Amino acid sequence: MTSNDARATSVAPEDEVVRICQDLIRIDSTNYGDGSGPGERKAAEYVMGQLTEVGLDPLYVESEPGRASVLVRVEGRDSSRPGLAVHGHLDVVPANAEDWQVDPFSAEVRDGCVWGRGAVDMKDMDAMVLANLRHLARTGTRPPRDLVFAFFADEEAGGVKGSHWVVDHHPEVFEGVSEAISEVGGYSVTFPAKGTGEPTRAYLLQTAEKGIAWLRLRAHGRAGHGSVPNGENAVVRLAQAIARIDAHVWPREYIASVRALLDGLSELTGTPYDDRSPEELLVHLGGARGFVQGTLQDTANFTMLDGGYKHNVIPQGATASLDCRFLPGHEDDLMSVIRELAGEHVEVEVVHRDIALDAPFEGALVDRMKRALLAEDPGAAILPYCLSGGTDNKALSRLGVTGYGFAPLRLPADLDFAPMFHGIDERVPLDSLRFGARVLQRLLADC
Numbered sequence: 080m081t082s083n084d085a086r087a088t089s090v091a092p093e094d095e096v097v098r099i100c101q102d103l104i105r106i107d108s109t110n111y112g113d114g115s116g117p118g119e120r121k122a123a124e125y126v127m128g129q130l131t132e133v134g135l136d137p138l139y140v141e142s143e144p145g146r147a148s149v150l151v152r153v154e155g156r157d158s159s160r161p162g163l164a165v166h167g168h169l170d171v172v173p174a175n176a177e178d179w180q181v182d183p184f185s186a187e188v189r190d191g192c193v194w195g196r197g198a199v200d201m202k203d204m205d206a207m208v209l210a211n212l213r214h215l216a217r218t219g220t221r222p223p224r225d226l227v228f229a230f231f232a233d234e235e236a237g238g239v240k241g242s243h244w245v246v247d248h249h250p251e252v253f254e255g256v257s258e259a260i261s262e263v264g265g266y267s268v269t270f271p272a273k274g275t276g277e278p279t280r281a282y283l284l285q286t287a288e289k290g291i292a293w294l295r296l297r298a299h300g301r302a303g304h305g306s307v308p309n310g311e312n313a314v315v316r317l318a319q320a321i322a323r324i325d326a327h328v329w330p331r332e333y334i335a336s337v338r339a340l341l342d343g344l345s346e347l348t349g350t351p352y353d354d355r356s357p358e359e360l361l362v363h364l365g366g367a368r369g370f371v372q373g374t375l376q377d378t379a380n381f382t383m384l385d386g387g388y389k390h391n392v393i394p395q396g397a398t399a400s401l402d403c404r405f406l407p408g409h410e411d412d413l414m415s416v417i418r419e420l421a422g423e424h425v426e427v428e429v430v431h432r433d434i435a436l437d438a439p440f441e442g443a444l445v446d447r448m449k450r451a452l453l454a455e456d457p458g459a460a461i462l463p464y465c466l467s468g469g470t471d472n473k474a475l476s477r478l479g480v481t482g483y484g485f486a487p488l489r490l491p492a493d494l495d496f497a498p499m500f501h502g503i504d505e506r507v508p509l510d511s512l513r514f515g516a517r518v519l520q521r522l523l524a525d526c
Contacts, residue, residue, distance in 0.1 A: 285484025
């Protein structure tokens with residue numbers, strides 16, 4: 080072994096995870112959802128370069144020009160065991176630079192954090208995965224079982240041109256894979272411990288996620304002059320439908336992962352709760368409260384409006400975009416309620432839908448995720464939770480893969496982390512990145 084080889088193999092994942100995260104953030108891979116963005120090609124080419132540099136031979140695929148994903152399999156010591164997929168997405172949501180304290184694609188380091196779009200969702204996890212994959216290749220380490228690493232396009236628009244396309248066109252890549260880990264879960268929240276009031280940490284391991292129904296409401300009416308009374312105004316009909324849907328109170332139902340989270344949090348803090356009013360307990364979750372509150376029932380939020388073309392013309396049509404998220408088993412009931420509330424003059428069109436997921440908070444992989452976390456943060460608690468959003472685990476579930484959210488981050492108690500998903504001034508602490516790289520390294524060595 081040459082001295083250069085020795086130096087290369089001595090580079091641990093935590094040593095280069097910050098650099099990789101910064102490199103990825105500086106690549107604009109904004110996904111506007113309408114095909115107008117730059118796509119993921121440059122980010123995917125960067126990933127390819129990082130992998131080929133250490134001797135790997137990854138697969139580069141495009142669902143259409145510029146919409147790129149990267150896939151690579153690492154053979155394990157026991158390939159007869161079902162494999163594990165470790166995946167992330169390379170696209171990010173838009174960022175309006177005028178709203179930010181820093182250039183959202185600068186990857187500036189400030190106050191001990193890397194700032195930029197994707198620092199939280201999810202180029203931080205991409206960097207942890209890439210740093211660990213490079214370490215496996217440099218050292219020639221064979222994990223306990225086969226690992227399939229995937230860096231997908233298009234997650235922020237439902238994965239149609241990313242994970243779903245890969246599952247449809249390259250299912251062989253995931254042959255033999257039974258489980259997967261990806262974004263959002265595994266980050267810490269801090270709250271006062273029962274009895275002592277001393278700060279204690281719990282990591283939220285994502286075991287479930289709500290389903291998605293992106294709908295377009297299309298109101299029909301009669302066109303006419305703006306000065307003439309019109310009882311068939313499409314804008315008014317749409318507004319009335321919006322008001323009805325917005326006023327609807329969705330009933331609460333506590334699925335198993337949500338119940339386990341609330342019970343565990345209540346035990347750790349000594350704060351009681353009841354099903355009608357868990358708000359006092361949820362306060363302990365800090366910024367993660369919104370994610371959890373969104374899993375207590377189905378939700379329907381309006382996000383865009385479009386109607387009319389001139390001030391003095393009543394249009395014959397108007398549309399609104401509605402983002403619905405439903406708990407496991409609730410899709411049919413949710414759609415029925417939306418159609419009833421929309422009314423006879425408003426058509427409900429499904430733009431995109433995807434399933435809800437619910438995985439057990441038990442088993443060998445869960446035990447090993449817990450073990451990896453506790454090795455780096457002894458004494459912490461680990462609780463399951465349901466994600467109110469969605470991940471590419473939905474696509475892999477079509478291949479029979481059970482997915483979890485595990486992007487481990489030990490976070491400062493005063494960092495309002497969860498609201499930075501799709502938010503302004505997105506940032507991740509350097510120490511949290513290094514922590515996550517170490518935890519992931521432990522898990523991949525023990526999976």
